[in-house]
Amino acid sequence: MISANVARYQSDLAKEQLILLQTDEILKAVETMIDEEISCGRTSTVFTAHEEYSKEAFLKVGELLKKEGYHYAFAYDPYDREIIVRLLVSWNEKNPYKEND
Secondary structure (H helix, E strand, O other), X not given: OOOHHHHHXXXXXXXXXXXXXXXXXXXXXXXXXXXXXXXXXXXXXXXXXXXXXXXXXXXXXXXXXXXXXXXXXXXXXXXXEEXXXXXXXXXXXXXXXXXXX
């Protein structure tokens, strides 16, 4: 029988690995979409989640996009503000997702 501390550690580790996997999946899909939209001369794209991704994974993707100079915004499920359903990304000079910018 394992101790409660070990069980919590294993659970936290499994959750973190899932978040990293989901972050990677979302980021790869968004990068592909950005490349396609740039080649068409567009300045934004929208990633719609067709799977259930954790909010933490979306937040990590947002941080990575921001670090690279992209603008982004999340669209939430209208019935549950904890569930992100779309990620809007722009590489326009002006942030289209901020009011009065």
